[in-house]
Each structure stands twice: as C-alpha cells, then as structure tokens.
Amino acid sequence: MIIDCHGHYTTAPAALEAWRKQQIAAIGDPSKAPSRDALVISDDEIRASLEGAQLKLQRERGTDVTIFSPRAAGMAHHVGDAATSRAWSEVCNDMIHRCVSLYPKNFVGVCQLPQSPGVAPANCVAELERCVKELGFIGCNLNPDPSGGYWKDPPLTDKWWYPLYEKMVELDVPAMIHVSSSCNPNFHATGAHYINGDTTAFMQFLTSDLFKDFPTLKLIIPHGGGAVPYHWGRYRGLAQDMKRPLLKDHLLKNVFFDTCVYHQPGIDLLLKVIPVENILFASEMVGAVRGIDPETGHYYDDTKRYIDAIDWVSAEDKRKIFEGNVRRIFSRWKQ
Amino acid sequence: MIIDCHGHYTTAPAALEAWRKQQIAAIGDPSKAPSRDALVISDDEIRASLEGAQLKLQRERGTDVTIFSPRAAGMAHHVGDAATSRAWSEVCNDMIHRCVSLYPKNFVGVCQLPQSPGVAPANCVAELERCVKELGFIGCNLNPDPSGGYWKDPPLTDKWWYPLYEKMVELDVPAMIHVSSSCNPNFHATGAHYINGDTTAFMQFLTSDLFKDFPTLKLIIPHGGGAVPYHWGRYRGLAQDMKRPLLKDHLLKNVFFDTCVYHQPGIDLLLKVIPVENILFASEMVGAVRGIDPETGHYYDDTKRYIDAIDWVSAEDKRKIFEGNVRRIFSRWKQ
Numbered sequence: 001m002i003i004d005c006h007g008h009y010t011t012a013p014a015a016l017e018a019w020r021k022q023q024i025a026a027i028g029d030p031s032k033a034p035s036r037d038a039l040v041i042s043d044d045e046i047r048a049s050l051e052g053a054q055l056k057l058q059r060e061r062g063t064d065v066t067i068f069s070p071r072a073a074g075m076a077h078h079v080g081d082a083a084t085s086r087a088w089s090e091v092c093n094d095m096i097h098r099c100v101s102l103y104p105k106n107f108v109g110v111c112q113l114p115q116s117p118g119v120a121p122a123n124c125v126a127e128l129e130r131c132v133k134e135l136g137f138i139g140c141n142l143n144p145d146p147s148g149g150y151w152k153d154p155p156l157t158d159k160w161w162y163p164l165y166e167k168m169v170e171l172d173v174p175a176m177i178h179v180s181s182s183c184n185p186n187f188h189a190t191g192a193h194y195i196n197g198d199t200t201a202f203m204q205f206l207t208s209d210l211f212k213d214f215p216t217l218k219l220i221i222p223h224g225g226g227a228v229p230y231h232w233g234r235y236r237g238l239a240q241d242m243k244r245p246l247l248k249d250h251l252l253k254n255v256f257f258d259t260c261v262y263h264q265p266g267i268d269l270l271l272k273v274i275p276v277e278n279i280l281f282a283s284e285m286v287g288a289v290r291g292i293d294p295e296t297g298h299y300y301d302d303t304k305r306y307i308d309a310i311d312w313v314s315a316e317d318k319r320k321i322f323e324g325n326v327r328r329i330f331s332r333w334k335q
Numbered sequence: 336m337i338i339d340c341h342g343h344y345t346t347a348p349a350a351l352e353a354w355r356k357q358q359i360a361a362i363g364d365p366s367k368a369p370s371r372d373a374l375v376i377s378d379d380e381i382r383a384s385l386e387g388a389q390l391k392l393q394r395e396r397g398t399d400v401t402i403f404s405p406r407a408a409g410m411a412h413h414v415g416d417a418a419t420s421r422a423w424s425e426v427c428n429d430m431i432h433r434c435v436s437l438y439p440k441n442f443v444g445v446c447q448l449p450q451s452p453g454v455a456p457a458n459c460v461a462e463l464e465r466c467v468k469e470l471g472f473i474g475c476n477l478n479p480d481p482s483g484g485y486w487k488d489p490p491l492t493d494k495w496w497y498p499l500y501e502k503m504v505e506l507d508v509p510a511m512i513h514v515s516s517s518c519n520p521n522f523h524a525t526g527a528h529y530i531n532g533d534t535t536a537f538m539q540f541l542t543s544d545l546f547k548d549f550p551t552l553k554l555i556i557p558h559g560g561g562a563v564p565y566h567w568g569r570y571r572g573l574a575q576d577m578k579r580p581l582l583k584d585h586l587l588k589n590v591f592f593d594t595c596v597y598h599q600p601g602i603d604l605l606l607k608v609i610p611v612e613n614i615l616f617a618s619e620m621v622g623a624v625r626g627i628d629p630e631t632g633h634y635y636d637d638t639k640r641y642i643d644a645i646d647w648v649s650a651e652d653k654r655k656i657f658e659g660n661v662r663r664i665f666s667r668w669k670q
Binding site for chain 1: 456479480484485486500519520521523525526527530534539544558565566568569571572575576592596597598599603607608622623625626629636
C-alpha cells in the first residue's frame with residue numbers, strides 16, 4: 001500500500017470559499033456571521049471536486065490513500081479572532097470528514113486547528129479532541145506562525161504550546177508543522193513562507209529540550225524538511241558547537257520529514273542524508289506546484305516517480321517510506 | 336588561485352565590541368556616543384586576530400584570498416537608528432580596510448551598509464561610495480531584513496531599494512544578500528534566519544521583474560542559496576505556474592550562489608542542479624560552524640574539500656567556481 005501523508009483539500013466547491021468570504025465580511029459584526037448550516041454543499045459536488053483531481057491523480061500515479069486535511073493556505077489563522085478561527089476550522093474539518101466518509105478507502109482525515117495569534121494553543125484542544133474522537137481523524141496540522149508571516153507568537157518549544165502537546169500525546173496523534181498563507185509581502189506563501197516555516201521549526205527543536213518533556217511527541221516537517229536535509233552538515237555542526245547530542249539521538253525519534261521535494265536530485269539527497277525511518281511519503285497533491293516538468297514529461301509533484309527511480313534504496317526501505325513509517329507515526333489509523 | 340568570496344571578520348579584537356557596547360549604551364543620549372577615534376586597536380592586535388584564524392585556515396586549506404566583510408551578525412541594523420548604523424558601519428568598514436591594508440594578498444574588502452529599519456536604502460549610497468572609491472572595496476552585504484527577524488521593510492524588489500541598486504550598477508559592485516542577527520525568538524540566527532533570508536530573497540526575485548529594470552545588477556545568495564537548490568524543482572514549477580520565463584533566463588544572469596554548504600551531499604546537489612557559471616566558492620570561515628565533523632575528521636566549513644572530492648566536474652569548471660566566476664562577478668577587483 002502507498003500512503004501519501006500530505007494532501008490538502010485544495011479543490012473544495014466554491015461554496016466553501018463563499019462561506020469564508022461572508023464570515024470575513026462579518027468580522028466586527030458577529031450578528032452577520034454565517035452559521036455552520038449556511039454552508040450547503042451536496043455529496044455530488046464533493047465527489048465532483050475530488051474525482052477529477054485527487055482521486056484521478058491517485059489512480060494515475062498508483063497511490064492508495066491520502067492523509068487529507070483542509071487547504072493549508074486557507075487556514076489563515078491571522079484573520080479575525082479565536083472565534084472566527086474556531087468556526088472556520090469546524091467547517092473545514094467537517095468538509096474533510098465528508099470527503100473521508102464518501103471515500104473511506106482513499107482518504108483519512110487530519111484536522112486544521114483553530115489557532116489565533118496571541119491566543120494560547122490550549123484553545124485548540126477541544127477541536128482536536130472532536131476531530132479525533134468524533135470524526136476519526138488521525139493527526140493535525142500545527143501552524144508555527146499564526147500571525148501569517150510576522151512570527152509574533154512564541155517558538156514551538158515554549159511552554160505556551162504544551163497543553164496542545166499534552167493532548168496530542170494523550171490521543172497519540174502526530175502534528176504536521178505547516179504554516180498557512182503569508183500576509184507579509186516579503187514572503188511568498190508556497191515559495192518562501194512554507195519552506196522557511198519548516199527550517200525554522202527544525203532549528204527551534206534543535207535548540208530545545210522539547211522531547212525530554214515529551215518523549216513520545218511526533219512532529220512531521222513537510223516539504224522535505226525545508227532547507228534542513230540540504231544543510232544537514234550545518235545542523236550537525238551547529239548542534240555540536242552547542243554541545244547538543246547527535247541529531248539522531250536528539251531529534252530523530254520525534255521529528256520526521258515528508259517527501260514533498262519536486263525533482264530527482266532533491267529526493268536523492270533526502271534519502272541519502274536522512275535515515276529511512278524518518279522519511280514519510282508525500283506529494284502535497286493537489287498543491288503548491290501543478291504543472292508538468294518539461295525536463296521529465298511528468299508532474300513536478302509526482303514524487304513517487306523519484307523514489308521509484310532510485311536503485312540504491314532497498315525494496316524493504318521503500319516500503320517503510322511508502323507505508324510502514326506512515327502507519328507507525330499515524331498510529332491511530334488501523335485500516 | 337582560489338578565492339573565498341564569503342568571509343567575515345568574526346575574530347576582531349575585543350575593543351571593537353566594547354566600542355559597540357558603548358555606542359548602544361549611548362542610544363538616547365548621543366552626547367555619550369563614542370567617537371570613531373575612540374576605537375584604538377593596534378596593527379599588531381589586528382595581525383594577531385587574523386594570524387591564528389582566517390590566515391591559518393587559508394594556509395591549511397590551500398585557499399589564497401578571502402573577500403572579507405564585517406561580521407554579519409554584528410551588523411544588527413535593528414539597533415538604534417540610521418545615525419547609529421552609520422557610525423557603526425563606518426567603524427566596521429574601516430576595520431576591514433585595515434585588515435586588507437595589512438594583508439593585501441590575502442583579503443579584499445566588502446562593506447557593511449548603514450541600513451536601518453524604515454529608512455530608505457538611498458541612505459546607504461554615501462557609505463557604499465566611500466568604501467568602493469576611497470577604500471577600494473569591491474562589493475557590499477545587503478540585509479533584506481533590517482528589522483532583524485520581523486521583516487517589516489519592503490521586499491528587495493520594491494522601488495524602495497532602487498537608489499542603492501542604481502549606485503551598485505554605476506560602481507559595478509555586487510551585493511551579497513545577507514541578513515544579520517535575529518531579535519525574533521522564533522529565529523535562530525545562523526540556523527534559521529540566515530537560511531530563510533536566502534530562500535526569501537530568491538523567491539522575491541522570482542516573482543518580480545527586478546532584472547528587467549537592472550539587467551546588470553549582480554546579487555549573490557549565500558549559504559548555498561538557502562533552500563533553493565534542494566527545492567529547484569519546486570522553484571522551476573512555481574515559475575512555470577506563474578507564466579514566468581525559465582529560471583535560467585529569468586534569474587541566472589543576475590543571481591549567484593555561494594558554496595557555504597557543510598557536507599558532501601549538499602555540495603553534490605548544488606553542483607548538479609545549479610549551472611557552474613552561477614556558483615562561487617565560499618566557506619564563510621571563521622563563521623557559523625566551527626567544529627570538526629566526526630564523520631570526516633575535517634572542519635565542516637572546509638568546503639574546498641567537498642568540491643575537490645567530486646570527480647564528475649571538470650577541472651575547467653572547478654576553476655570557474657574557485658576563481659573565474661568570482662572575478663567575473665566582483666569585476667572591480669583586478670589583483
């Protein structure tokens with residue numbers, strides 16, 4: 001089985017975006033905010049939104065299941081306040097639940113959290129619990145910068161975040177560390193903010209003792225770990241200069257990287273540098289890059305091809321990347 | 336000849352830091368600010384600061400010349416105001432000039448700019464001109480985030496920066512895009528902020544027409560280009576989705592990457608992915624990572640070794656990386 005651990009519902013019916021626009025327009029006048037019931041989308045509309053996109057690509061590429069979450073850029077935690085974010089998260093997570101219910105063999109759910117800048121992450125515990133216990137979700141996306149590119153909240157290693165980690169550990173669910181859109185004109189979302197968020201989170205973990213406090217916490221850094229594997233020597237050297245343990249002992253029991261790297265040399269480096277146990281297959285489809293690479297004739301984000309093309313990784317190790325590691329990290333999932 | 340295009344004076348005598356502390360203490364009461372003449376450092380002290388460090392490493396590693404600039408983390412443009420930054424930049428650049436004067440075969444100067452958050456970069460033109468015309472410097476370091484980790488100024492592609500670019504073009508000097516220290520607790524300086532700055536700048540260039548306006552502007556992205564070469568497929572794909580030209584036509588006549596990547600697989604990827612004409616040898620020594628890699632027995636930042644070890648790059652192409660490209664980009668330098 002081939003499990004893609006990183007897919008977003010980027011193709012949701014237009015009514016979802018319309019609901020969000022109405023919600024944003026009502027900021028400052030909550031009486032005009034749309035109710036959850038005001039969002040009307042039929043099962044057929046959901047099927048149509050998936051059949052020609054994620055499901056078609058699964059079939060074409062030979063992948064089986066996608067661990068599926070709301071559109072990352074759509075989370076936009078910087079918009080409105082905690083109540084805005086809670087209502088929007090509930091609606092988005094319910095949409096994922098409907099996708100999973102319609103296609104239980106193709107999708108499994110991961111939730112968006114109702115984060116809000118300056119609001120304690122403890123505020124997210126209830127929605128995480130609802131999604132896991134009531135909707136059967138197996139993880140969450142955790143935004144390390146709810147301010148959307150201004151990085152105003154404390155680092156992920158601050159006790160500010162601990163109540164959320166406690167609940168994650170209790171529920172045995174991992175988080176993918178994933179920023180949302182950027183409202184800072186310096187940062188292009190998918191080209192800079194996403195990758196910077198990944199690199200930043202890793203370095204926060206490196207300089208902390210987070211995993212002494214949470215030895216069973218599981219965190220996935222997407223987009224191939226940002227800049228980290230490319231600069232693995234730098235990170236090993238920085239840890240050494242700071243008298244930290246070896247990275248494999250210090251971080252790699254808790255931190256994992258996905259394979260959203262969109263060319264062969266990048267995937268080659270990832271698989272050479274990072275232990276196979278720490279790599280989870282993912283494509284982020286339909287996501288940041290949608291075109292076909294003229295140099296290969298295939299979709300940039302068809303990451304399975306790059307892994308398939310490598311002849312110096314054993315079939316057993318590839319099975320870990322494609323399935324075993326994903327099942328180990330998303331351990332609530334029993335399908 | 337082997338030219339290291341990225342070295343900082345990280346080993347300056349303690350009197351320089353003491354001067355800076357006095358300057359910072361006087362913020363708010365300029366009458367107490369130290370004068371330029373208050374900094375007293377003898378030639379012998381400068382020699383001692385270099386002989387056991389940069390010069391020793393040059394000899395040991397077999398490199399000839401270092402393009403040398405003030406300590407990047409020390410620039411700290413977010414401290415004080417434009418006057419603070421001007422005085423500090425002058426002092427730091429004068430120190431570089433003294434190093435170069437004492438060891439003209441070993442060092443050539445690149446300046447720090449007196450940037451300040453919210454202050455137009457036009458303000459830096461005079462110091463750039465002084466350094467180039469009076470001190471014989473051949474380039475500058477340009478901080479894309481003078482706010483020190485909060486990214487409050489406009490992107491590098493905004494007209495805000497154009498007067499500085501006009502002067503750079505007129506003087507025929509390149510800039511290395513290099514952030515300084517971070518005062519944002521989310522960003523470790525050398526482990527996150529530096530690499531993020533590199534990635535961010537590249538994506539700003541990708542989404543702009545900066546090089547239509549400045550076809551001869553030359554910008555170096557250090558630290559191996561941040562995350563960019565590792566994610567080269569992502570960047571090619573993003574450019575394609577945005578209907579931008581191929582990156583080689585759109586950016587690679589103006590944007591260059593150094594080789595500050597501290598392990599063999601990273602350097603391998605850089606040289607595989609980026610055209611050889613766009614790669615400039617550098618080590619950043621004595622810099623971010625100072626230890627010896629237990630996996631190799633050599634300094635992490637001895638980047639010449641990684642390039643030497645590659646057998647699939649021709650001697651001619653290696654000469655371009657070690658010397659030819661550096662001379663072409665730093666074209667004022669005639670040594």
